[in-house]
Amino acid sequence: xxxxxxxxxxxxxxxxTGDGLTLRGVIGGGTSAHGADGAPPRVLFLPGVGFPVQCYxxxxxxxxxxxxxxxxxxxxHGDSDNPQALRxxxxxxxxxxxxxxxxxxxxxxxxxHSFGSMLSLWLAAECPELVDGLLLLDPLYPxxxxxxxxxxxxxxxxxxxxxxxxRRSRWPSPEEAETALRGRGVFAGWCEAALQAxxxxxxxxxxxxxxxxxxxxxxxxxxxxxxxxxQHSWDWxxxxxxxxxxxxxxxxHVSLHHHYRALAAxxxxxxxxxxxxxxxxxxxxxxxxxxxxxxxxxxxxRSRGGTVGGL
Numbered sequence: 250x251x252x253x254x255x256x257x258x259x260x261x262x263x264x265x266t267g268d269g270l271t272l273r274g275v276i277g278g279g280t281s282a283h284g285a286d287g288a289p290p291r292v293l294f295l296p297g298v299g300f301p302v303q304c305y306x307x308x309x310x311x312x313x314x315x316x317x318x319x320x321x322x323x324x325x326h327g328d329s330d331n332p333q334a335l336r337x338x339x340x341x342x343x344x345x346x347x348x349x350x351x352x353x354x355x356x357x358x359x360x361x362h363s364f365g366s367m368l369s370l371w372l373a374a375e376c377p378e379l380v381d382g383l384l385l386l387d388p389l390y391p392x393x394x395x396x397x398x399x400x401x402x403x404x405x406x407x408x409x410x411x412x413x414x415x416r417r418s419r420w421p422s423p424e425e426a427e428t429a430l431r432g433r434g435v436f437a438g439w440c441e442a443a444l445q446a447x448x449x450x451x452x453x454x455x456x457x458x459x460x461x462x463x464x465x466x467x468x469x470x471x472x473x474x475x476x477x478x479x480q481h482s483w484d485w486x487x488x489x490x491x492x493x494x495x496x497x498x499x500x501x502h503v504s505l506h507h508h509y510r511a512l513a514a515x516x517x518x519x520x521x522x523x524x525x526x527x528x529x530x531x532x533x534x535x536x537x538x539x540x541x542x543x544x545x546x547x548x549x550x551r552s553r554g555g556t557v558g559g560l
Contacts, residue, residue, distance in 0.1 A: 259306055261275065262274040262321065270324050272321055272344060274321040277317070277318050289352065290317045292360070294319070296364075299326070299451075300451065302320035307535035327464055327465070341368055345372055356381035366385040370388065373490075382553065385494070386538075391479060418467050420461055427448055436529075442535070451463065492549050495509050495520070496541050497524070499524065525537055
């Protein structure tokens with residue numbers, strides 16, 4: 250696999266967790282937005298299960314010109330360290346809590362895609378003093394007992410969990426991995442930059458010749474998809490005080506338009522944006538997603554009386 254340098258708009262990010270793991274990611278913005286390097290991030294973005302945050306950089310780039318954005322890979326994802334033991338969602342939530350406390354100036358805009366959005370929702374509910382804006386990109390929200398997930402979405406979620414037992418996780422070479430992944434399955438329709446970021450950061454040498462393997466072990470995916478907190482996350486919604494922006498993929502399997510409208514109505518202040526594409530719309534439609542993110546962040550800032558980059 251050829252070595253590819255990171256785009257100029259981003260810089261490497263590292264953070265050591267309370268239990269000694271090193272999390273890595275990217276940080277963008279700073280000079281153009283604030284006139285000086287070293288400004289703390291205003292926005293923290295978290296990726297979905299199995300995806301390195303570098304895949305989202307094409308979609309996040311429009312925000313880099315307006316404010317400082319940090320993207321952090323979860324433990325066991327991308328170039329972050331793998332956990333020594335599987336303990337469900339709590340360590341992931343604690344990592345985000347500690348990063349905001351230590352590396353940002355709370356309250357902040359917190360958001361993510363899929364699993365990352367659910368972690369954001371959980372933290373915003375339990376620690377409202379840390380979050381003054383919430384970005385939820387195609388959240389894996391299961392609905393309420395009165396209005397649960399649509400059957401097609403539940404079936405898809407169950408399928409994703411089942412595939413973690415059978416999906417391929419290793420290839421003889423980087424080239425064979427790229428051939429196997431390009432345009433197939435969840436990678437169908439991805440822009441080239443997002444796909445190359447996945448090949449660069451989402452795969453690691455296996456230690457056997459030129460073979461590569463998934464950076465996110467399948468057992469980590471199983472742990473996160475099967476955590477019982479996902480099925481009871483409706484309890485978090487009434488606790489959220491911050492304004493919320495929901496971005497949904499127009500053809501996403503995760504939910505229907507009316508389902509997210511109902512979720513938005515459950516918050517004190519929320520808006521829904523629809524972007525072309527499926528569940529991985531940030532990687533499929535980075536330009537449209539970037540426009541929606543700028544609009545959403547601007548709305549969140551205005552809802553609290555602030556501005557993003559002077560907008």
